[in-house]
Amino acid sequence: xxxxxxxxxxxxxxxxxxxxxxxxxxxxxFDYFLWYKKYPAEGPTxxxxxxxxxxxNEDGRFTVFLNKSAKHLSLHIVPSQPGDSAVYFCxxxxxxxxxxxxxxxLTVLP
Amino acid sequence: EAQVTQNPRYxxxxxxxxxxxxxxxxxxxxxxxxxxxxxxxxxxQIYYSMNxxxxxxxxxxxxxKVSRKEKxxxxxxxxxxxxxxxxxxxxxxxxxxxxxxxxxxxxxxRLTVT
Numbered sequence: 001x002x003x004x005x006x007x008x009x010x011x012x013x014x015x016x017x018x019x020x021x022x023x024x025x026x027x028x029x030f031d032y033f034l035w036y037k038k039y040p041a042e043g044p045t046x047x048x049x050x051x052x053x054x055x056x057n058e059d060g061r062f063t064v065f066l067n068k069s070a071k072h073l074s075l076h077i078v079p080s081q082p083g084d085s086a087v088y089f090c091x092x093x094x095x096x097x098x099x100x101x102x103x104x105x106l107t108v109l110p
Numbered sequence: 111e112a113q114v115t116q117n118p119r120y121x122x123x124x125x126x127x128x129x130x131x132x133x134x135x136x137x138x139x140x141x142x143x144x145x146x147x148x149x150x151x152x153x154x155q156i157y158y159s160m161n162x163x164x165x166x167x168x169x170x171x172x173x174x175k176v177s178r179k180e181k182x183x184x185x186x187x188x189x190x191x192x193x194x195x196x197x198x199x200x201x202x203x204x205x206x207x208x209x210x211x212x213x214x215x216x217x218x219x220r221l222t223v224t
Contacts, residue, residue, distance in 0.1 A: 098213060
């Protein structure tokens with residue numbers, strides 16, 4: 001059974017608007033959550049993370065929200081730019097093993 | 111430049127012909143790992159290594175071997191490849207303390223087994 005789920009395989013938004021990517025998890029023991037971004041023909045790159053003791057973390061245009069009671073994680077990108085078009089993976093786990101969601105393809109339309 | 115390198119980037123082979131995909135990192139990371147990416151399944155961990163001579167199975171280790179004789183290198187070995195191992199493979203590395211969860215990934219190796 002997948003421990004980390006991204007139920008939306010794709011998302012399209014207009015340039016300048018907000019992009020919201022969602023992720024659900026099943027194991028309450030996870031203490032660290034991450035988002036990775038992946039462009040075609042490249043490896044995933046780390047984007048932003050959040051500790052389970054927080055409910056929000058911001059880094060420029062990117063904000064991650066954590067709702068522990070709902071076991072839900074979201075990534076907000078404001079404003080969205082065409083260069084943000086990529087596959088986004090959420091991940092959680094430990095130093096030994098990260099478990100990834102299946103990814104969401106974000107397309108930002110000019 | 112800090113990076114994780116993988117070779118080859120693309121490989122087409124036949125069933126049963128042993129192959130090795132190399133992975134090297136220049137960041138002095140203790141931790142290294144191999145993942146495979148398949149459509150609809152995200153990245154799944156194959157093997158990982160916490161340091162030299164210390165390796166362990168991930169979620170999908172069947173049909174794969176690894177070794178960690180040097181800190182910088184972590185090759186992935188397919189002794190007898192089969193078509194179900196056709197996939198996109200990524201090597202990753204990180205420190206094991208501090209911001210250990212933030213793994214650095216290589217560019218990927220696309221393997222096709224016919």
